Amino acid sequence: MSASKTVSKGSVNSTTIVTDDVDESSKPEFIYGGPFIKVEKPSPIIDTATPFNLELQGTFKKSFAYYSLKERLPVILTKIIDYLSREGAKIKSTHGASDEDIRSYIQYVTKLKNDLVTNKQYDLLTVDTPEARRWNQWIEALDIKHYFTNVWVFTECYVYRRLREGCELSKTLKNFDPFADQKQKSFEGSLELMCIVADKLVNMLSKSDKDKCKSDFVTLLKLCLWANKCDLSLSSGEQVFLNGNNADGKATASNIIDPFQMILDFKDKLLVDDTSKIVDQVTSKAEAMMKNLEAPASAVDGAISSPPETPAAEATDVPCPTKMTSPQHVMFDIVCDNAGYELFADLCLAHFLISQGIVQKIRFHVKNIPWFVSDVTPVDFKWVIDSCLKASYRREVPQQPTEAAEGEVPPEPEPPRVISADNLRALAEQWTKYVDEGTFVVLHDDFWTSPHVYRDMKRHAPSLYRQLQYAVALLFKGDLNYRKLLCEKNVPPTSGLEAALQGFLPAPVIAVRTVKADLICGLPKGKWDQLNALDDKWMQKGDFGVIQYCGKVEPLKVADRPCDQYGDVCRGAGCGPRTDM
Numbered sequence: 001m002s003a004s005k006t007v008s009k010g011s012v013n014s015t016t017i018v019t020d021d022v023d024e025s026s027k028p029e030f031i032y033g034g035p036f037i038k039v040e041k042p043s044p045i046i047d048t049a050t051p052f053n054l055e056l057q058g059t060f061k062k063s064f065a066y067y068s069l070k071e072r073l074p075v076i077l078t079k080i081i082d083y084l085s086r087e088g089a090k091i092k093s094t095h096g097a098s099d100e101d102i103r104s105y106i107q108y109v110t111k112l113k114n115d116l117v118t119n120k121q122y123d124l125l126t127v128d129t130p131e132a133r134r135w136n137q138w139i140e141a142l143d144i145k146h147y148f149t150n151v152w153v154f155t156e157c158y159v160y161r162r163l164r165e166g167c168e169l170s171k172t173l174k175n176f177d178p179f180a181d182q183k184q185k186s187f188e189g190s191l192e193l194m195c196i197v198a199d200k201l202v203n204m205l206s207k208s209d210k211d212k213c214k215s216d217f218v219t220l221l222k223l224c225l226w227a228n229k230c231d232l233s234l235s236s237g238e239q240v241f242l243n244g245n246n247a248d249g250k251a252t253a254s255n256i257i258d259p260f261q262m263i264l265d266f267k268d269k270l271l272v273d274d275t276s277k278i279v280d281q282v283t284s285k286a287e288a289m290m291k292n293l294e295a296p297a298s299a300v301d302g303a304i305s306s307p308p309e310t311p312a313a314e315a316t317d318v319p320c321p322t323k324m325t326s327p328q329h330v331m332f333d334i335v336c337d338n339a340g341y342e343l344f345a346d347l348c349l350a351h352f353l354i355s356q357g358i359v360q361k362i363r364f365h366v367k368n369i370p371w372f373v374s375d376v377t378p379v380d381f382k383w384v385i386d387s388c389l390k391a392s393y394r395r396e397v398p399q400q401p402t403e404a405a406e407g408e409v410p411p412e413p414e415p416p417r418v419i420s421a422d423n424l425r426a427l428a429e430q431w432t433k434y435v436d437e438g439t440f441v442v443l444h445d446d447f448w449t450s451p452h453v454y455r456d457m458k459r460h461a462p463s464l465y466r467q468l469q470y471a472v473a474l475l476f477k478g479d480l481n482y483r484k485l486l487c488e489k490n491v492p493p494t495s496g497l498e499a500a501l502q503g504f505l506p507a508p509v510i511a512v513r514t515v516k517a518d519l520i521c522g523l524p525k526g527k528w529d530q531l532n533a534l535d536d537k538w539m540q541k542g543d544f545g546v547i548q549y550c551g552k553v554e555p556l557k558v559a560d561r562p563c564d565q566y567g568d569v570c571r572g573a574g575c576g577p578r579t580d581m
């Protein structure tokens with residue numbers, strides 16, 4: 001390890017990046033009463049991969065966490081700086097910002113990047129909101145407050161939270177999303193894929209027999225999985241094209257990228273496939289819940305579907321969640337990951353579950369603020385549907401001529417295949433109705449943009465935990481959710497999901513994730529070693545995936561804590577009409 005820090009030019013648009021190792025061992029220190037002298041301190045960086053059963057952190061030099069903090073995250077920040085410098089005029093006119101506003105944000109991001117690459121201590125947030133104060137309490141409670149030395153997920157979340165703070169501190173940039181353009185471009189690059197999927201989805205929506213319904217459900221779960229390849233933080237903001245597309249995101253003249261074909265082509269890359277179990281369990285649980293809703297409360301074994309003693313409750317009031325032990329609707333929850341094509345795939349699954357009558361509502365949990373470059377925010381949720389609604393696309397693909405047998409007249413060439421956005425627009429029209437009537441509900445709890453792993457949700461966000469308990473199942477999308485489900489711990493790869501969740505059991509958990517970080521559970525014995533022997537970076541590329549299930553659930557009882565809104569005076573109802581329970 002070098003004894004002094006070197007500064008070299010980074011590859012991104014000539015912005016200076018510190019590219020040597022994070023090394024605290026040779027910083028001069030002031031000894032009281034004496035001159036500045038060199039004090040050798042042990043380096044926090046260890047030349048190893050993350051040992052099993054430890055949390056991921058940037059100090060393990062052979063881990064993806066180290067590489068990410070040293071290379072990927074600084075590039076993401078540099079790109080924001082470049083974007084602000086390049087598109088300053090556009091940003092100014094959209095947000096009514098001044099040169100000074102843009103300059104201040106650039107300075108803010110530049111300092112953040114320097115603090116990160118030099119492994120400084122986290123700064124406290126300076127905006128004064130209840131959520132920012134909570135962040136500061138979490139930071140203050142840490143034993144280790146350095147970027148590389150603390151747990152990786154905390155540092156990453158902190159960096160994205162700070163990016164937001166830069167906007168919050170500005171008078172004019174409060175609604176600025178530094179990743180909006182990248183998300184938009186990625187959506188546009190996937191338009192043809194969406195048209196192709198929409199054309200097939202329309203044939204899955206009319207009520208079908210049990211076998212077809214099961215096989216379509218399985219297919220759509222797999223569609224959602226491979227859509228998770230398209231995330232912009234793994235590629236540091238570069239567009240990701242699913243197998244075979246050109247660099248401009250378009251399929252070549254005679255070539256069609258069919259995401260349903262990809263599911264078959266990627267069969268061997270799906271390392272854990274619980275889809276069959278998921279479909280069986282979700283459908284039977286949903287059926288049981290549906291019966292429960294139809295039956296009068298007294299007829300249902302032990303279930304209190306409305307709270308006791310609620311004389312004043314309006315018929316339209318939803319009972320207080322603290323007293324309610326069964327839901328008001330049969331609901332399936334999707335904890336979303338990326339906007340664009342991935343959200344489109346989630347919407348397709350959601351539409352299918354509703355149209356087949358499997359569930360009555362879908363709750364989409366999205367991020368409150370721009371997050372890990374391409375994660376869905378409420379604004380993204382709306383523009384993705386609106387963009388599908390307005391989509392205009394048409395391409396005629398010439399069909400391969402059929403060979404004529406020797407001596408025979410060649411058959412008439414097939415007419416070209418037409419790919420168009422007609423069905424995509426029709427689907428989006430239905431999604432708009434679903435949103436308007438509350439069949440699709442978009443929720444954005446602050447917890448999803450906190451640094452906490454899901455084991456700790458009950459402690460940090462008890463209301464959210466309770467809300468999740470009403471779901472038939474919770475579909476967690478993507479790599480970041482997976483890391484938080486596994487408590488950011490490098491568990492032995494053969495350990496089961498239930499053990500890895502460490503008690504996070506609000507409702508059945510479905511984890512759908514392409515592998516983009518070096519932790520995993522549920523692999524068959526020997527598989528991890530086998531994959532490592534072929535490519536020691538296989539966990540960093542998003543080429544492999546898992547669809548995992550844990551059906552163990554903690555029973556939902558009347559809460560032992562008072563109602564959030566009315567405390568002990570709550571009579572069991574009157575928490576306002578809610579659509580999300």
Ligand SMILES: O=P(O)(O)OC[C@H]1O[C@](O)(CO)[C@@H](O)[C@@H]1O
Pocket residue numbers: 068156228231232233234337338372477478479480481514516517
């Ligand atoms: O969009 P996803 O699937 O959550 O992936 C997020 C990416 O960001 C990280 O969580 C951290 O950079 C990686 O593990 C992953 O590459």
